[in-house]
Amino acid sequence: MRAIAIEQFGGPETLKPVDLPTPEPGPGEVRIRIAASGINPVDWKIREGYLTKALPHRFPLIPGWECAGTIDALGMGTSRFERGEAVYVYARKPEVQGGTYAEYVVVPESFVAAKPKSLLLHEAASVPLAALTAYQALFRRPGVGPGATVLVHAASGGVGMFGVQLAKNAGAKVIGTAGPDNQDFIRSLGVDHAIDYRAGDVRAAVRAIAPEGVDVVFDCVGGETLALSYELAARGGRLVGVVDTPNQDEAKARGIDAYYHFVEPNGEELATIGALLDAGKIRTHVSAIFSLADAALAQEKSREGRTRGKAVIVL
Numbered sequence: 006m007r008a009i010a011i012e013q014f015g016g017p018e019t020l021k022p023v024d025l026p027t028p029e030p031g032p033g034e035v036r037i038r039i040a041a042s043g044i045n046p047v048d049w050k051i052r053e054g055y056l057t058k059a060l061p062h063r064f065p066l067i068p069g070w071e072c073a074g075t076i077d078a079l080g081m082g083t084s085r086f087e088r089g090e091a092v093y094v095y096a097r098k099p100e101v102q103g104g105t106y107a108e109y110v111v112v113p114e115s116f117v118a119a120k121p122k123s124l125l126l127h128e129a130a131s132v133p134l135a136a137l138t139a140y141q142a143l144f145r146r147p148g149v150g151p152g153a154t155v156l157v158h159a160a161s162g163g164v165g166m167f168g169v170q171l172a173k174n175a176g177a178k179v180i181g182t183a184g185p186d187n188q189d190f191i192r193s194l195g196v197d198h199a200i201d202y203r204a205g206d207v208r209a210a211v212r213a214i215a216p217e218g219v220d221v222v223f224d225c226v227g228g229e230t231l232a233l234s235y236e237l238a239a240r241g242g243r244l245v246g247v248v249d250t251p252n253q254d255e256a257k258a259r260g261i262d263a264y265y266h267f268v269e270p271n272g273e274e275l276a277t278i279g280a281l282l283d284a285g286k287i288r289t290h291v292s293a294i295f296s297l298a299d300a301a302l303a304q305e306k307s308r309e310g311r312t313r314g315k316a317v318i319v320l
């Protein structure tokens with residue numbers, strides 16, 4: 006099968022077109038013929054070797070952790086899907102190797118959900134990783150619901166875009182941060198208050214809206230943004246980060262629950278997200294489409310950190 010793979014960690018030049026054996030599904034696994042693959046910041050982080058402490062890696066390494074396509078082969082003991090069915094998946098496996106920048110991927114069937122009917126395949130490919138991240142970060146612990154105020158940092162990115170909409174759909178009031186060019190975009194997603202993080206003091210802007218602090222801070226930026234977030238959560242509130250791990254001493258001093266979440270594959274949650282998409286309660290936004298041959302360019306654009314919504318590779 007055609008794929009893009011790396012043989013060593015490094016820059017974009019390490020991404021090379023390759024011809025590799027088509028993977029065979031084992032027991033409990035399905036093979037998906039990929040129509041489109043989502044691009045995520047984790048892809049270039051893996052390429053540069055940043056995740057080697059967290060997960061084992063094996064070369065040749067095909068990057069890419071999400072896709073949409075059709076079920077192409079069924080492993081022993083699978084029962085949820087039929088050949089030809091359109092599906093989408095967050096495809097992170099225990100070892101970083103057989104990813105979705107390829108014609109085929111093999112994944113446990115428990116990771117997979119039916120493609121939302123209202124979405125085209127390339128739109129569906131933009132959903133799983135970012136939407137599951139937001140869904141798990143917001144709802145696996147209490148705090149996001151009617152009457153709650155949620156602050157989403159990087160509301161215009163892939164994860165933040167879903168975070169805003171999922172929190173709104175749950176009945177929360179949402180404050181979002183983004184740069185000047187994305188203020189209208191985050192308003193279109195439903196934020197009640199849009200803050201331009203480049204225009205001035207984010208802390209003061211949030212405090213003006215929520216003087217006691219917000220119930221939940223969802224940090225999709227890390228670094229200095231995480232540092233200023235401790236004091237933006239109300240006492241008894243929650244700070245969930247998906248970039249850097251919150252400091253427990255800071256959290257204790259402020260009386261908040263602060264932690265890092267690493268998104269897990271989950272076909273059932275993905276089906277719930279699909280139902281919300283089909284009901285028109287949330288939507289995706291694909292701002293860039295690349296070919297497989299342009300995977301290096303796609304990753305370098307992602308690395309700039311300016312993506313609005315999502316970018317995808319179409320095969």
Ligand SMILES: NC(=O)c1ccc[n+]([C@@H]2O[C@H](COP(=O)([O-])OP(=O)(O)OC[C@H]3O[C@@H](n4cnc5c(N)ncnc54)[C@H](OP(=O)(O)O)[C@@H]3O)[C@@H](O)[C@H]2O)c1
Nearest residue numbers: 046138159161162163164184187247266267268310311312
């Ligand atoms: N732990 C996990 O399981 C997990 C899962 C998914 C993602 N992540 C991580 O979460 C981060 C976000 O992922 P993503 O896919 O949403 O990234 P992304 O789509 O690349 O995010 C880009 C967006 O971030 C905005 N942005 C950049 N700096 C900002 C700042 N200081 N304040 C507010 N907005 C800012 C940009 O808006 P402007 O252009 O307007 O500045 C842009 O729209 C990445 O580091 C990713 O690796 C972690």
